[in-house]
Amino acid sequence: MAQVDRQQWDVVVVGAGGAGLRAAIEARERGARTAVVCKSLFGKAHTVMAEGGIAASMGNVNGRDDWQVHFRDTMRGGKFLGQWRMAELHAREAPDRVWELETWGALFDRTPDGRISQRNFGGHEYPRLAHVGDRTGLELIRTLQQKVTALQQEDLAAHGDPEARLKVFQECTATRVLKDGGRVAGAFCYERESGRFFVLEAPAVVLATGGIGKSFKTTSNSWEYTGDGHALALLAGAPLLNMEFVQFHPTGMVWPPSVKGILVTESVRGDGGVLRNSDGRRFMFDYVPDVFKDKYAQTEDEADRWYEDPDGNRRPPELLPRDEVARAINAEVKAGRGSPHGGVFLDVSTRMPPEMIKRRLPSMYHQFKELADVDITAEPMEVGPTCHYVMGGVAVDSETAAAQGVPGLFAAGEVAGGMHGSNRLGGNSLSDLLVFGRRAGLHAAALAAAPGPRPEASPEQVDAAAAEALAPFHAREGAENPYTLHQELQSAMNDLVGIIRREDEMAEALRRLALLRERAARAGVEGHRQFNPGWHLALDLRNMLLVSECVARAALERTESRGGHTREDCPAMERSWRPVNLLCRPVEPPPPDPAAGRIRLERVRTEPIRPDLLALFDREELVKYLAEEELPA
Structure with a gap:
């Protein structure tokens, strides 16, 4: 059995961007002992790159703006594929989340009469983005980081330990969600600097890891965006939703x-x-x-x-x-x-x-x-x-941000699917991560506080996770270079599953992904676990290959063009596809052949949009977008 340090927590948050920190703050304030796994340095999350503003219908520049208009813009921008209840909750709650940031110390630009200023953005009917110049994401992260520090100072005063109830594990990566039967039991992690393994045991895990952009050659995403949360959810048994929708800014x-x-x-x-x-x-x-x-x-x-x-x-x-x-x-x-x-x-x-x-x-x-x-x-x-952004992600419950089929697993921010449909409006990402980061933390804390025995990961499961992480050091003669594999993966996705797609090219992409998966099973690294970026990339390849297969398979399946998914060979947006969601699930048990596909697709029907929300749209627009059976009488 591997010698691995085990720590007991109530909630583990994987990711320290806007969604992760907002979830951690909420969980901590609800009484949960909360651990945050931060892949980079604390405060360096990719959220800082969301520069334009936070979309919220505060009406400070145009008083006619309200949550119904914001909801309508969001559904219209996503070509009506968005999870309508998520879009409603987002539009209703976004102003409160912005005002909350201000009470925590965020310094927004102001209107001449002193209110929070709001600017225009694509797809929004009114000026709606609360902003700090073009550095809004940086101000958001700075504010949440400051709030975390303030909570730790409270714990220092009350318990003599600033990390008694909220601890950030900087420069650490989670490689597996651990389970006890069907329930979440924690996360298997390692320190990037030392290579030391450790386990954070908890009945609730919140995934807030961001996107998948490093699978593509030309991307605005930072080095952290290797699809970690998407892959962790898949490997834990949770489906991914509508992964064909990738936004090219x-x-x-x-x-x-x-x-x-x-x-x-x-x-x-x-x-x-x-x-x-x-x-x-x-x-x-x-x-x-x-x-x-x-x-x-x-x-x-x-x-x-x-x-x-x-x-x-x-x-x-x-x-x-x-x-x-x-x-x-x-x-x-x-x-x-x-x-x-x-x-x-x-x-x-x-x-x-x-x-x-x-x-x-x-x-x-x-x-x-x-x-x-x-x-x-x-x-x-x-x-x-x-x-720039993936609209698809972990299939979650709209109210609680709980992942489908895996009790104790939650997801918020870019790693969660459903909110944005087939295309995200600018500025909705920051309000999304605040609204659903809070909801994920709230419900994760409630689950952790529920009576009953705590789940516990078996020693065999921890040993298997450690062996998987160490495999690149045991590669035999003919080991593959992870950097070469990564470059080839990026080229395949960029050239064959990019902004304009065709059936033959996506079929070729799946063929190349199968070959890369086979070669990645032989990825090898030299040296030790300390300060070894090649080893980190070898582990990230598992995630990128899984997620890339999801994108390619779903894009090949959806024979229409909608939002961020453009098929040159199927250029029209088909009403028959409007109520269809594509779920990606792992093939179980995993096939022994490394080249074999790891993902299977499932079609599911979307929930009908509530009649009072449909009434916000013109009938002509509904006729264009909705399937025949969805139209109101």
Whole structure:
């Protein structure tokens, strides 16, 4: 039996971004002893890259905004595939979560009369994003980090130990959710610096690990986003929902190559930035879908009038939902009207004076000045689509954030599926992680406090997790290099399951993934467990290959184009697919052949949308989106 340190907790939170910290704070305040597993340094989570703002219908800039409009925008942006109850709870509770942050010390930008300022973003009918310049995610993480520290100071005063009821395990990774029968029993983890194994025993585990972007070559995501939580849920027996929907943010940096994919926040367009092709023309007018023509401008003059009177004119097409803008940019580049380095031009200098750009977009100004030697106050940026966000994720209960089929497992933030449907609106990610991070922590603490014996992971299960983690050190002759495998995986996903998809290419992607899976079983590393990034990547490959197979299989199965899933060979959005969710489940028992598929698909029907929520939409719109049997009488 492996010698592994075991610790007893009530709730284990895997991930220390916005969702994880909000869950941990809630669980701790509900009386649960809470451990947080943080893959990087505390406060360095990828949430800091969500720069534009937090979507919440506070009505501070336009008093006509309310939760019903926010709900409608969210469902419309997700092409009606979103889990309607999640979208309703999100829209109702988001303002409270923003005001709560302010009471915890968040310093938001203000309106002239002193209220929290809100800006425009794509797909939102009214200015709705509470913001701190273009560094909102950083302020959110700073505030939650400060709240965690304050709670630890309370424990220091009360118990003489700042980590008595809330501890953050920095630079640690969870590799398995441990179970006792069907119930969660904790998590198997290791320290990245030393390689030391340890077990956090708890009846409730909250997954808050973010996304999957490091499976793609061009991505805005940080190094942590290797699909850890998605894979942990799958391996624990929980299904993943609608993994075909991957959002390609329309504006990532395209030059120089060393920064390709780094995010250019949507707040650039929200504050007046326009997109132009190599001919200097604002091309987005050519790509406004029919369903949006009553809300978006058709000419440049009409778009310009909106900046003077947002209530009386139609919005500029640069503020269409992200999937529409990304496809339009991709089409311009393919038509030969792209920028010199394979993108298009984003220009904010013609509408905003230099000092205003530096004040409202300080991060973007410094990012381009330092990384690309471009002064955005005087010249345009080169931008193009970059893998940014996965709408699919762990199938969860809308009210409790509990994962389907695995008692004690919860998920919140990007790792959870259902909230955003087929496409996420900008700014909804930060309010999503606050709303459902809180709900996950609340219900995880309640489960942990329930009477009855605590689940306990068997020594054999811990030994198996340790052996799995050590396997790369025992690879025989002909061991595969994990870095080579990772590069080939990224190329396969980027080229074959990217922004535009075809049946033959996705079938080829599945073939390549099978070969990579077989080779990854032989991934080998040298040296010791201490300070060994090659070993960390070898372990991450398991997760990326599992999640990539989910994306490819689901994308091949859904024979329509909807939101972040665009099929060149099936370009229409089919009403018959609207009420269909695709669940990815692991093949059980795992096949002995490493090359064999690990994922099976299951089709399930979505729950009908509540009639009072359907009444918020025009019947013409419902006829376009809903299946025949779903239409109200």
